[in-house]
Each structure stands twice: as structure tokens, then as C-alpha cells.
Amino acid sequence: MEMLKKLPIEYVGELHQVRLINFSVEKEEVLPYLPKGLKTRDFHGRALISMVNVKLRNMRPDFVPKPLHFNYQHIGFRLLVDDAPYSNGAAKGIYFMRSFTDKALMVQGGSLLTNYRLEKANIRNKETDFELRQGESYLTYTLRDEPPAQVNQELQEMVGALDRAYSYINGELVRVQIMRERWPIEWVSCEGFKTNYFKTARFEGAFQVREVIHYHWLPPKPVVPCVS
Numbered sequence: 001m002e003m004l005k006k007l008p009i010e011y012v013g014e015l016h017q018v019r020l021i022n023f024s025v026e027k028e029e030v031l032p033y034l035p036k037g038l039k040t041r042d043f044h045g046r047a048l049i050s051m052v053n054v055k056l057r058n059m060r061p062d063f064v065p066k067p068l069h070f071n072y073q074h075i076g077f078r079l080l081v082d083d084a085p086y087s088n089g090a091a092k093g094i095y096f097m098r099s100f101t102d103k104a105l106m107v108q109g110g111s112l113l114t115n116y117r118l119e120k121a122n123i124r125n126k127e128t129d130f131e132l133r134q135g136e137s138y139l140t141y142t143l144r145d146e147p148p149a150q151v152n153q154e155l156q157e158m159v160g161a162l163d164r165a166y167s168y169i170n171g172e173l174v175r176v177q178i179m180r181e182r183w184p185i186e187w188v189s190c191e192g193f194k195t196n197y198f199k200t201a202r203f204e205g206a207f208q209v210r211e212v213i214h215y216h217w218l219p220p221k222p223v224v225p226c227v228s
Contacts, residue, residue, distance in 0.1 A: 011217040013059035013069070018209035019130075020159055020185060021051040021141060023193065026200040030079055033097045035168050041080040041091055043158070048080045048204070050094070050159050051139075053130065062216075073123055075100040075132055076116065077197070080158065081166060085225045086175065093164045093175070098197075100132060139195035143206065147187040155205050160185050166223065174220035180213055 024046040034040065040047040058069040076099040083093035100121040101107060107118045124131040132139040160183060165176045190206035 009219055010062045011059060012062050013215065013217075014057040015180075015209070015213040015215060016055040016057050017053075018185075018213065019053040019143065019188075020207040020209075021053065021190065021193065022048065022155060022159060022204045022206065023051070023195075023198075023201045024048050024204050025198045025202070029198055029200050030097065033079070034081075034095065035173075037168075037173055038095055038166060039082045041082045041158075043080070043155075043204075046202075048155075048158070049097070049198075049201075050078045050080060050162065052076045052078060057212075070106070072101050072103050072106045073125075074116075075121070075123065078162070078165075080162070083164070083166060083175075086223050087164070090161075092161045093166050094162055095166050100134075137197055139197055141193045141206075142191045143208070144189035144191065146189050148189045148205070151187050152205055156185065156187070156207070159207060167220070169220065173223045175223045176220050177218040179216040179218060182211065182213065183209070184211060185209055 024043050027040050027047045030040060030047045030049075053073075053075050055071070055073050057071050058066065059071065060066065060069040077097040078094040079097050080091075081093045081095050082091050084091045087093065096116050099116040099118045100123065101118055102121060102123045104120055107120050119134070122133045124133075128143045128145075130141055130143075163178045165178065167174060167176075185207040186209075188206050188208045190203065193203040195201050
């Protein structure tokens with residue numbers, strides 16, 4: 001069934017209400033998730049996770065008529081990886097450690113056709129409050145529609161440049177390119193960040209995208225190191 005993930009299918013859709021909640025963890029805590037051949041990107045001696053919380057609308061394979069689209073809310077723990085050897089020296093990659101949705105059908109379909117690693121979870125959105133929960137595991141935060149008093153320019157540059165996702169299919173390292181015309185992330189204040197998904201999680205900063213973003217998720221392609 002892994003071969004289904006290598007089908008040359010391009011997905012198109014819209015990203016609505018994008019929230020990027022960024023936190024760091026000790027590198028040792030994420031190593032069990034990371035396949036051989038990928039390394040964590042260094043963020044002041046720690047690993048960086050950019051959690052995406054987004055409502056996907058009008059999603060479909062590009063050859064499917066628009067009326068047959070699907071919608072769902074996607075939560076993803078995206079680990080920043082050092083993919084400079086595969087990207088001409090520019091690290092712009094992520095690895096989906098775990099992803100969540102509250103739609104069981106999406107979990108089944110996503111497991112067959114993608115490497116999102118989708119899991120079923122309870123997701124609560126109430127105005128500015130958010131909660132992700134699976135049994136005793138949880139992640140919560142509250143956003144305020146204003147920039148924080150202090151910002152980290154390095155964090156904004158790192159997160160703003162992410163545009164490719166890595167995974168392994170049948171033992172082969174592949175990359176999916178994410179195409180979008182714009183990615184205008186802006187700072188937003190975040191309060192009450194708490195989680196027990198990771199023991200060493202430390203909040204680093206949050207962003208939002210106010211616009212609706214049209215994007216293309218290209219088919220996976222094998223990855224080879226760049227030759228200088």
C-alpha cells in the first residue's frame with residue numbers, strides 16, 4: 001500500500017485561518033521520530049517544531065472536478081530538518097512527525113495516500129482558544145490579534161522559508177514541494193501555551209496568515225544530495 005503514496009498526484013486547495021505555533025524541544029526527544037538520513041535543524045541547541053493549525057478548503061487532486069472537493073482541519077507537528085545537502089545549501093524542509101484531524105474518513109484516506117501520519121483527535125476551537133486532545137495528551141493555547149512585545153527575526157525567517165516536506169516511502173527518501181504565490185506570515189501574541197505531547201516543549205513564537213492562500217502540493221520525488 002506504500003506505493004499509493006508515490007502516485008504522481010498533485011493536490012490543489014485553499015489554506016484558511018493559518019496559525020503557526022512554534023516551540024522548541026530537546027533534540028533527544030524527537031530523535032525516535034526521525035528516520036535515518038534526516039537530521040534536526042539546530043535552533044540554539046534545540047530542535048524546532050512549527051505546529052500548523054489550518055482549515056483546508058476545496059482540497060482535491062488536480063484532475064478531480066472542483067465540486068468533488070473535501071474540507072477538513074489539519075493540525076501537524078512539523079519538525080524542521082537540516083536539508084541543506086539536498087537543497088543547494090538552503091535549509092527549508094520539514095518532517096511531519098504527527099498530524100491530527102477530527103474526521104475519521106480523512107485519517108483513513110490520508111494514511112493511504114500521504115505521509116501526514118494522520119491521527120484522530122478531538123479539536124476544539126472557541127474564538128481565540130484552541131485545544132487538541134487525545135485521551136490524556138493535550139496541547140492548548142490562546143491567541144491575541146496583536147504582535148507580541150518582542151519578536152525573534154531569526155524564527156520568522158526560518159518558518160517563513162519552509163516550502164518542502166520529506167518522508168520515506170519503501171525505504172526511499174522523497175520530497176514534496178509546496179507551491180504558493182504568497183506566504184505573508186505575521187506575528188501574533190500567544191498566551192497559555194501548554195502541552196504534554198513533549199516533555200521539554202518551550203514556546204518560541206506564533207504567526208498567522210490572514211489571507212486565503214491558494215497552493216499546490218506536488219507529487220513526491222526521490223531526493224539525492226546536491227553535488228557542489
